[in-house]
Amino acid sequence: MRQTPQTTALRLATLLARSGKTRGRFSEKTIRLVAGRTQLRQVFLNQVSDELDDLGYGFTPLRRPGYGIFSYHALESSPVLLVKHHPGFRKLSVDDMLRELGLTDEGDNEAENENSEE
Known part of the structure; x- marks a missing residue:
């Protein structure tokens, strides 16, 4: 049902x-x-x-x-995450954050760089 x-x-x-x-x-x-x-x-x-x-x-x-x-x-019992415990955090670039999270594929970036050189 x-x-x-x-x-x-x-x-x-x-x-x-x-x-x-x-x-x-x-x-x-x-x-x-x-x-x-x-x-x-x-x-x-x-x-x-x-x-x-x-x-x-x-x-x-x-x-x-x-x-x-x-x-x-x-x-609710999880630890609070504070920016002050991570010096330099607010200055991270988008590329740095994507790399840190493992969300970039270096192979794709190389292919994009090769295409932009043409």
Whole structure:
């Protein structure tokens, strides 16, 4: 039987709570089973995400197939991140930050440089 986004969100949050963890992953297959659906449309997933947000959970697609879920409550005990503990942080260039985060591909940059020289 097809579940509403609200019921699906409640079921996913309950699965996370029963696991005793503050974060977890769901495959698309698991979400389809919980939702009683053969297809997961983006509109439905957005509605589930909104419902989970109202319940105090984050829900996000992962790079690998599937979705991550986490409790906002777990973040309340996280350490506060302060700029003053990172000298020079405000002077970092965008390229420096992308490199630090591993979001640059040196091979792509070399190809771009070669193309710009032509």
